[in-house]
Amino acid sequence: MKFSRFLRGVFWLALASLPLDVPDSLADSPAGLNITGFHVDANAPVIDFDPLPSAVEYQVFQGPDLTQPFQSVPGGTVFDFQWRGPVIAAEQGFYRMGVRTLTPDELTAANLLNRVAYGPTPDEMERVRTLGVAPYLERQLNSEQIVEDLDTPPVFTPQWRKVTVSGPGSASTLYIYLDDAGEVYLDDLRLVAGATDDGTQPNLLKDGGFETPLGTEWVVSPNLIGSALSAGSVHAGATSLHVLSTDAGTTKESSIYQAITPALSTSKTYTLSYWYLTADQGAHLTVRLSGSGIVGTVPISDARPHPGRLVAGLAAATSGLADLRAWHLLRAVQSQRQLNEILRQFCENHFVTQWGKSNDYLDNAGYPGDQSQKIATQMEFFENRRWQAALLEPQVTFHDLLRISAESPAMIIYLDTVGSRGDKNANGTYRVANENYARELCELFCLGVDNGYDQGDIVQMSRVWTGWTADLLAPGDEGNPFAQRSTVLKDPN
Secondary structure, three states: OOEEEEOOOEEEEEEOOOOOOOHHHHHEEEEEOOOOEEEEEEEEEEEEEEEOOOOOEEEEEEEEOOOOOOOOOOOOOOOOOOOEEEOOOOOOEEEEEEEEEEOOOHHOOOOOOOOHHHOOOOHHHHHHHHHHHHHHHHHHHHHHHOOOOOOOOOOOOOEEEEEEEEEEEOOOOEEEEEEEEEEEEEEEEEEEEEOOOOOOOOOOOOOOOOOOOOOOEEEOHHHHHOOEEOOOOOOOOOOOEEEOOOOOOOOHHHOOOEEEOOOOOOOEEEEEEEEEEEEEEOOOEEEEOOOOOOOOEOEEEOOOOHHHHHHHHOOOOOHHHHHHHHHHHHHHHOOOHHHHHHHHHHHHHHHHOOOOHHHHHHOOOOOOOOOHHHHHHHHHHHHHHHHHOOOOOOOOOOOHHHHHHHOOHHHHHHHHHHOOOOEEOOOEEEEEOHHHHHHHHHHHHHHHHOOOHHHHHHHHHHHHHHOOOOOOOOOOOOOOOOOOOOOOOOOOO
């Protein structure tokens, strides 16, 4: 099928399902690429097309006429099944679109990874290509043989990095601050006249190398009062500035600052540069002129996000729900034990609990501040860690997974066995055992709806679970249902 249309008087587009002078690697599929429309928008050619199954790459080629070879168009973008090219000149030309589809082997690999993994990522596609489909699947079925430890923080090596930025001399005060509590080492801070700094221009800042005591040239605001010179981590000279922040900085009253004399000119260009030492984790460092001139902001940490960095906080109940979600996602992306991660997520979904209900229960129990949120997160984390370990056991059974769920405080709270009792209350009347867990055990977790049990079975089972509750335990006893109640309370401060 061929489309052609005269656009804007002098620009001609011709698009075909069969490519002309297009590399074989980007040839159309046998079924053809269906072009649904094209136009020029803000002097840029735009092509609309229907999605093609198993497409990997779309590319557009352009030629001055049909007798000349077509050349790849650089700089175009594909979004939402629309290609938008770079701005065009007022000239005639022909365009053709090519598409590269998955090979049969790649398609098989992609289908496999969509079922036993978190999708055909480049890393996993390469593993399937290297191992083969059957060996890859066998490896996933024996994932305990895959050596990795994503729950251990990786070793991080700090490095000195340089920041350079130019701009107008908006004002004559320079600020140094972090956007959160944290620390960083800063050294060799320079501000020079001109758009570049080759190292020969005079430094307009006094003590930019941080060799004299703070308070001499640099004024320290209260949130940075712990900052000091350091001889332990230095880029050049004898000392650097160890910036220690207890709160976010924004301007003069929350920064380390220096008034520059003589004053800068707002009509001239200046260049700011400095070196900072990267950290494992941290806030953003800002060094800037007051006003709207030069701003040099960088994240202190250049470490790759890693699930091992989150484990300690989740286990100690010092992290919140966002960190648990990040732990889930980072393991899904980075783990080579893809089937194990899929099955762990199955357990999380099948034996469903509700973080919010645990939080409410703990909050009503009197946990101060956000402590209830963090302990509720810890409950979910420990539940997942137990499933993770169980699924690496070759002999694991559904009964094992069910037992982990039954012993989880998150489940005990969610389906109300935490307060289920069958004894007499203060008025002398019998309490009725809560049936929620018994019903879901039959209907949702094990048997399914209307599958051989009745209300009588649920009532009897609910009595079995009466008294199955959550209690205060010492650290390390979380997974032991027979542990004795702890009498040591956590310090609320």
